[in-house]
Amino acid sequence: MPDLSVEFAGLRLRSPLIAASAGITGNTERLKRAQDHGVGSVVMKTVFQEPLMANSPTPRFAIIQRKAGTNRSTTLYSYEQGYEYGIEAYCEEIRKAKRSLDIPIIASVGGLDDETWTKWGRMVEEAGADAIELNLSCPHGAIVLHQTNRIAEVIDHNVRLMKRTVRIPVIAKMTPQMSDPSVVARIIEEAGADAATMFSRFPGLDIDVEAERPVLHGGTAGHGGPWAIHYALYWINLTHPHLSIPISGCGGVINGEDVVKYILAGATTVQTAMAIYMQGYEVIDRLNKELAAWMDRHGHVTLADFRGSLHGRVKTMAEVDRRKVVRARIDQEKCTGCGICERVCIYFATGHEGKRYEIGEKCDGCGLCPQLCPQDCITMVTR
Ligand SMILES: Cc1cc2nc3c(=O)[nH]c(=O)nc-3n(C[C@H](O)[C@H](O)[C@H](O)COP(=O)(O)O)c2cc1C
Numbered sequence: 001m002p003d004l005s006v007e008f009a010g011l012r013l014r015s016p017l018i019a020a021s022a023g024i025t026g027n028t029e030r031l032k033r034a035q036d037h038g039v040g041s042v043v044m045k046t047v048f049q050e051p052l053m054a055n056s057p058t059p060r061f062a063i064i065q066r067k068a069g070t071n072r073s074t075t076l077y078s079y080e081q082g083y084e085y086g087i088e089a090y091c092e093e094i095r096k097a098k099r100s101l102d103i104p105i106i107a108s109v110g111g112l113d114d115e116t117w118t119k120w121g122r123m124v125e126e127a128g129a130d131a132i133e134l135n136l137s138c139p140h141g142a143i144v145l146h147q148t149n150r151i152a153e154v155i156d157h158n159v160r161l162m163k164r165t166v167r168i169p170v171i172a173k174m175t176p177q178m179s180d181p182s183v184v185a186r187i188i189e190e191a192g193a194d195a196a197t198m199f200s201r202f203p204g205l206d207i208d209v210e211a212e213r214p215v216l217h218g219g220t221a222g223h224g225g226p227w228a229i230h231y232a233l234y235w236i237n238l239t240h241p242h243l244s245i246p247i248s249g250c251g252g253v254i255n256g257e258d259v260v261k262y263i264l265a266g267a268t269t270v271q272t273a274m275a276i277y278m279q280g281y282e283v284i285d286r287l288n289k290e291l292a293a294w295m296d297r298h299g300h301v302t303l304a305d306f307r308g309s310l311h312g313r314v315k316t317m318a319e320v321d322r323r324k325v326v327r328a329r330i331d332q333e334k335c336t337g338c339g340i341c342e343r344v345c346i347y348f349a350t351g352h353e354g355k356r357y358e359i360g361e362k363c364d365g366c367g368l369c370p371q372l373c374p375q376d377c378i379t380m381v382t383r
Contacts, residue, residue: 002295009169009195011104013040020271021108028097037284046108046135047090048082056081057217075225091127104130137175137200139222159191169194182239197248228252240266256290266308327363334377341369
């Protein structure tokens, strides 16, 4: 059995999987459930200074499925606000959780002014939190809604402030809503943070076209989905080689392969909220199992064996081989003559006689039609 344990921001975790801050980590019962299913740590639901952020409307979730032919994409669109009962109750919840959990507990705080950031930082530390994640990233919060143009400055200020205030590790959670996350991650490091979480979710909007109004509660919302992982992998891969503090990868995890991808790109831990919301806490067992099975298959004993190993394997613009070496070919035995390959080919390389389809010399080798063929009868072959 490979060793899944990891050192993260001064904390020793039995698994790199962390239940991300959300309703799924909203009280001790839920934190315990996450622990029982194998997370290495939990980030508690954020307690916000903004009074409006303490109350969530009902309902507050929409699972948006968009279909294009046989392809579909899933978005978890939601308007869940912060911890409901205020900072005193939050600290009581930390004390309670510390009594019933063995894994490190990370508090999550979202302040608006220095006084509250420092007061609440001290309070969660005194209550026993093992670390604090600064929520500077909420898609409903004032920072993302009104201050993204000065996000680097806001993050720098608040990380420095919190580092002067508490002795427990400080983790800065980043919004994906910025132009160059690698620059901001370096600012986070220079400000003294012990880790950076990349990322929270994007602000978003969906519209009911019949009612001509926003869906759900009638406002904007946070949105994410399995598709969000590509954005996070891109930036973690770029950032990791230049950062000495660990990165917690977050966004779009649905299976063990996704966890592997985050670690290959350079993440030390991997956070998930959506997978738990949509598949239950049991999904954590599966993610750990799939990660371990992949490590076994690849002969990796520890996470450090492959962390960040993608670095150097991502080709630059200049390195990409642009020769046209392959083209598509149809297996006539399997083809049912549905005609999708002809409809989608922008090179007009596909023609047919009756139900017999063929791809001709004009094929540019783009590789799209094999993936759209419902019969799986097109392959790419050497020219
Ligand atoms: C319903 C919901 C509530 C969330 N609440 C919080 C929160 O209170 N604080 C926070 O830092 N992030 C919050 N998040 C963001 C998650 O912690 C996580 O960063 C994000 O969902 C991306 O991970 P995922 O794709 O695994 O969901 C929330 C996400 C969801 C879906």
